Amino acid sequence: MKRVDDFRLRFGKREIVPIIIGGMGVDISSRELALEAARLGGIGHISDAMLPTVTDRLDKTKFVSVKQKQYKLNVKKTDKSIVKFDLAQVAESTRLHVSKTMEAKRGDGMIFVNCMEKLTMNAPRETLRVRLCGALDAGIDGITLSAGLHLGSFALMEDNPRFRDAKLGIIVSSLRALQLFMRKTARLNRLPDYIVVEGPLAGGHLGFGMDWAQYDLRTIVTEIQQHLLDEKIDIPVIPAGGIFTGSDAVSYLETGSAAVQVATRFTVAKECGIPEKIQQEYFKANEDDIEVNMISPTGYPMRMIKSSPAIGAGIRPNCEAFGYLLDANGHCDYIDAYNREVALHPDAKKISVKDKTCLCTHMRNYDCWTCGHYTYRLKDTSHRNADGTYQILTAEHIFHDYQFSTDNKIALPPSSA
């Protein structure tokens, strides 16, 4: 019976344990988590979502307060179009986060950055170029382009000296999206180095509509693998979404996948960015405590725990401080939803907005508990303490469980009791 450790992901002469911890935005996939994956011989992701606020917290920069001060007079206005990011500050926060991570890297694995392209930041092309090139300049091993796959992103990096040497990958949820990307980037003569195929059971934003339940990962992976074979294109395919045990992973590796990308199991690791109190909510969640909804202003469905404080909150849009989801015209769907509720309830002290959420503020404060479909199985991966809480795991324990387990078994950690 095979285990994940019988396989290797090959990048040229490099051999990597075929376990990738996926990017989890706003510092949920922390430096510490990514560093552990690399130390153990796999691939870890940091996320480039909202880096100015992340480095403020981690490295004591002052990017958010500087921006907030600059646009103070705009706070009460509904028009946010003048609220722009200072590109030099975006570049500096990327440089800081990436270089600090890469300096601390040990072991034979790699560290990639997950770049969520839906963070349009009121100037999509310019801010994305700075984020992508900033990460390359700071020495990242690779970049995974995610949510909102911008068909022009490779071109934004084409003049960077590392464009052909860093690993560049894409996340797609259909063969059609892959074909579109390949067509659009054909003139660059630069194929992606890997393709993550993310199915409907993943955490974060989904690349499907609200009919997500009608799709399944294995069918999409098979279709994409067959297409690459037919076209004689040799690119590693990496399934993601709902791969919960080592045996789940082996079933993909045995049928031609090069590695797997996983995330949900690591949300309850001590190295993960989610505060421990909230990790307990992930452990406790039952299947019917989890939903896929449309409250993200990105327009993509998102999976989350139903008791997330972000659901139904009615806070004032905080674009002067954050503003990561403002589109090229300075617009975000939450602003419209919020203004509508204010107009409907002019005398209310507190309002509730049900259809959209202020994702920037809520992700920043860990109030949007996005999670994978199998979050309800996390309770089976640890011990329950005498006080009813669950024992937080180490990333090493979870990584090794994926790497060495067989028979769909999940190894429990040594009990701390």
Ligand SMILES: Cc1cc2nc3c(=O)[nH]c(=O)nc-3n(C[C@H](O)[C@H](O)[C@H](O)COP(=O)(O)O)c2cc1C
């Ligand atoms: C808490 C959480 C946050 C996530 N955030 C992001 C993100 O910011 N960008 C992204 O591309 N994928 C994100 N994902 C998806 C993961 O990177 C990964 O592909 C997927 O969740 C793997 O499936 P699994 O969670 O069932 O193992 C997130 C997943 C989780 C659980």
